[in-house]
Amino acid sequence: MDATYNIVIIRRERGRVMKNFRIRIRKVLVITAACLATVMLTAVFYYLVINNNPRLDQVYADVPYKIKDGRELKLDIYMPERQFVAKIPMLVFFHGGGWDSGSKHLSDSDMETFNIFRSLGFAIVSVEYRLTNKQISFPAPFADASDSIRWLHRNASQYGLDKDKINLIGTSAGGQMALLEGLAGNIFKDDPVLAEVDFQINSIVSLCGPTDLTDLSGYDDAARGEAAELLKGLIGGSYEDMSDKYILASPITHIKKDSPPTLIAHGTLDERVPFQQAEKFYEAAKQAGAQVTFIPVQNADHKFKAPKGETTSPLVKDALKQIAIFLLKRNLI
DSSP: OHHHHHHHHHHHHHHHHHHHHHHHHHHHHHHHHHHHHHHHHHHHHHIIIIITSOOTTOEEEEEEEEEETTEEEEEEEEOOSOOOSSSEEEEEEEOOSTTTSOOSOOOHHHHHHHHHHHHTTOEEEEEOOOOOOSSOOTTHHHHHHHHHHHHHHHHGGGGTEEEEEEEEEEETHHHHHHHHHHHHGGGOOOOTTTTTOOOOOOEEEEESOOOOTTOOTTSOHHHHHHHHHHHHHHHTSOTTTOHHHHHHTOGGGGOOTTOOOEEEEEETTOTTTTHHHHHHHHHHHHHHTOOEEEEEEBTOOTTSOOSTTOOOBSOHHHHHHHHHHHHHHHHTO
């Protein structure tokens, strides 16, 4: 009797063990299948996204975006070091130089900065635009900038770029250009082929850029005269004679509640573009209900450098981190 009972118990236990074993096997097979499916989907994703897009870390130099008076205007596209999304967001750069000098060529220090953003998955686009002189004045440089954005919008897919994630950045005069293009760029049209393309800007970053060309009150007497001459060259005449163009060329004029998210960074010791220009823009943007971020860099001049033996606050590297976070939130996160 006991032997028979023990045999029954053993059989039941063996049946229970086998049943649990089969259940575990099924779970392992299901998990393995899921893992294989994930691996296969990942492989397909990388094949479609990475292999079929331009090679990462590649540079497309001197790409023509329009012809004006027989001259090709060009841009350089620096592909990101890493790609995190199917379509690559763009950071379009407008150089400084007082509107009458400078070039799209990026210096070693420029590249050191922009490589930070490339490592985060952004393509950097550096734009050539016509410089002002006796024959060329407002709005010519801005029409070029607008046409470069239109060209990027139209041709983005050719380079694996996202036409809906065009972000603008500029330093000094280029900062003013980034602001004006982001806030009102569609009003500047020149190339008849590109004129039909309307674009939306995803975000704007201005570094030490002028915001109100009608207001020179932040300058001392000597610098005010120099600034007035520089603006006269940009606009093509004095404020007294062409006040309407000065107003039109001022980014602060075009702030609206639905303006693209904007970040401005400015040194408090800037003598070339007074710090008050940034403060004024920030207050106007807040009053309009626009999305604006302000990074006042204490103890920094026009190039974000501190006096000898001193430091800025925040440090430049920390200000760059804030800019990176601002861009990541609006493009990749």
